[in-house]
Amino acid sequence: MFQTLKNFYHKLGSYPWFYKISGKVIPFVGVLSISLIVISSIWGLFFSPIDAVQGDVYRIIYFHVPAVSVSQVIYYSMSVAAAVFLIWRMKMAGVYIKSLAPIGAAFTFIGLLSGAIWGQPTWGTWWVWDARLTSTLVLFLFYLAIIGMQSTFASRKSADTAVSIITLVGVVNLPIVKKSVDWWNTLHQPASISISGESSISNEMLIPLLLSILGVYFFVFFTGLLFMRAEISTREQNKEWFKKLSSNN
Amino acid sequence: MKQHRLKRLYGVLFIVFCSALAFVLVYFAIRDNVNLFYSPSDLFENPPQGRNAIRAGGLVKIGSLRRSTDSLEIEFIITDLKKSIAVNYTGILPDLFKENAGVVATGYFNKSKMSLDAYQILAKHDENYVPKEVKKALEK
Amino acid sequence: MIYFIKILKKEFLIYSRKSSSFISPVVFFLISISLYPIGISNDPGILKNLAPGLIWITVLLSTLISFQNIFSEDYEDGSIELLLASGQNLSLIVLIKIFVNWIFSCLPIIILSVLSVFLLYFPQEGLKPLIISLLIGTPTICLFGALAGALSLGKNSITGPALMLPLSLPVLILGTQAINYSLNGINFSSNILLLTAILVFLLPIILFASVGALKLHFN
Structure with a gap:
């Protein structure tokens, strides 16, 4: 078991292997993610029932929750990659961080934007400096710092090292984002979906929400693979295996 | 390793x-x-120092909302079920502002009258989502 | 472990034998503190208001003199090269160097800053925030100094201070603000917490960065 995992880990670090496998996986993931997003959007926007307190406005939850949820998960995975890069010097981890950071930033931005649009009619304001909103903004700034630092170093290796350190520093912010609504008096409400206990959202509304979350996760998987392939091809364009591959096609 | x-x-x-x-x-x-806001109990136990604007949050007490007939002036009481303070406000309230619902008021605290002269009212909603029909059926 | 204790002892010995290392910052500090009343005014009302900023700036400048040279002697006699080749944990050695340097060049000044009560008519109730903010703020400045020293190794240029002073600005602002707050009866604990946060946050990053900078010189 351990040996298989170790083999898989070593294969994951190899550019040609990753390039070959990801090319096969991408079409399936793409179709799956886009169909899930379309189905859940239509379900959530037209067929799920009206909320008793907020009316139709609550439907923005089908965009807000998947976006902020995936933006945090992307950051967690990036910090694991950062630790792997710093300890084992696995180049693929650097590729992973560089490719996923723009996607994470985009989804954090969507989360902030949809939250503002939701906050205006319900709370009465676009933005408020409460702990949840501020810590999410800090997350967005960390993404921007990671993207910005990529181009400030002469060598690829030192850029990847510095970016990994910044990524690790920022991971401390994530538990704060998650727990802020419990630790402080915030305007933002606590989480509705609970894995361990009972969710405080009724089932007719919860199922399309879970579908949309799943769809967005697959979408990130899909775009992540695309971005990583693009990054690998720029880094390896002069290598033998890549030239052979592109001359075959 | x-x-x-x-x-x-x-x-x-x-x-x-x-x-x-x-x-x-x-x-x-x-x-x-x-901490976005003080609860009414906080304001009694540990009133804020200085002349800065503060935020106070709690539930709007049932039956406490008074509207002026000729202007946008509004007066209501917010409570955390232990203590309560009065809030004055002039302006339009957010859609979700209701009696017995959560609210956060920003303004200047008057220590002698235990009241808040608010310049912004934000509605706070909870994490429960229930279909309208189900709620109606439950209330019957 | 024994190796690092030996290094610690060695550093202590070097600094205690080389009396100029801790006497020159002290002399610089005392002279400047006694020049202020002469140069500005000996009116207690004026000096009292300026005192927090004056003390902090003087401490900043006197650490500047000593921290330029944290690695230069080791560089000249070649021991840095030996350390790099030894395969020992360099960041820990750098940490020890910074710590010992702080004890010899900053600690005496911090103790002497009590004298400002007599020389600058500094109010006694401001002493507590002054000492606390200096104790927590100066190590951060020493970290900047070590990084600047590692980057400008063997070159006597203006790069060191030019790099270090702008970085130290937040520390200076928070430190003087803490003293002013406490003199005006406002709670200053949040400033001290922020100073501590800066120190803790920068400690690992600057240690690794200075090791990287040292290695750059021997590539």
Whole structure:
């Protein structure tokens, strides 16, 4: 078991292997993610029932929750990659961080934007400096710092090292984002979906929400693979295996 | 794990530990700004110093809302079920403002009258989502 | 472990034998503190208001003199090269160097800053925030100094201070603000917490960065 995992880990670090496998996986993931997003959007926007307190406005939850949820998960995975890069010097981890950071930033931005649009009619304001909103903004700034630092170093290796350190520093912010609504008096409400206990959202509304979350996760998987392939091809364009591959096609 | 990798692992852990500590300290330092609002009990036990605007949050007491007939002036009481304070406000209220619903008022606190002259009212909603029909059926 | 204790002892010995290392910052500090009343005014009302900023700036400048040279002697006699080749944990050695340097060049100044009560008519109730903010703020400045020293190794240029002073600005602002807050009866604990946060946050990053900078010189 351990040996298989170790083999898989070593294969994951190899550019040609990753390039070959990801090319096969991408079409399936793409179709799956886009169909899930379309189905859940239509379900959530037209067929799920009206909320008793907020009316139709609550439907923005089908965009807000998947976006902020995936933006945090992307950051967690990036910090694991950062630790792997710093300890084992696995180049693929650097590729992973560089490719996923723009996607994470985009989804954090969507989360902030949809939250503002939701906050205006319900709370009465676009933005408020409460702990949840501020810590999410800090997350967005960390993404921007990671993207910005990529181009400030002469060598690829030192850029990847510095970016990994910044990524690790920022991971401390994530538990704060998650727990802020419990630790402080915030305007933002606590989480509705609970894995361990009972969710405080009724089932007719919860199922399309879970579908949309799943769809967005697959979408990130899909775009992540695309971005990583693009990054690998720029880094390896002069290598033998890549030239052979592109001359075959 | 090999020796030099173990060393790098300790380095990584050291960075994460130090930045976690730093974040905790920063959040302690700005704790008063991070807590978005005072509850009415906080205002009684530990009234804010100085002339700064504060935020107070709680539930709108049932039957306490008074509207002026000729202007946009509004008066109501917010409570955390232990203590309550009065709030004055002039302006339009957010859609979700209702009696017995959560609200956060920003304004200047009047210690002698235990009231708040608010210039902004925000509605706070909870994390429960229930279909309208189900709620109607439950209330019958 | 024994190796690092030996290094610690060695550093202590070097600094205690080389009396100029801790006497020159002290002399610089005392002279400047006694020049202020002469140069500005000996009116207690004026000096009292300026005192927090004056003390902090003087401490900043006197650490500047000592921290330029944290690695230069080791560089000249070649021991840095030996350390790099030894395969020992360099960041820990750098940490020890910074710590010992702080004890010899900053600690005496911090103790002497009590004298400002007599020389600058500094109010006694401000002493507590002054000492605390200096104790927590100066190590951060020493970290900047070590990084600047590692970057400008063997070159006597203006790069060191030019790099270090702008970085130290937040520390200076928070430190003087803490003293002013406490003199005006406002709670200053949040400033101290922020100073601590800066120190803890920068410690690992600057240690690794200075080791990287040292290695750059021997590539």
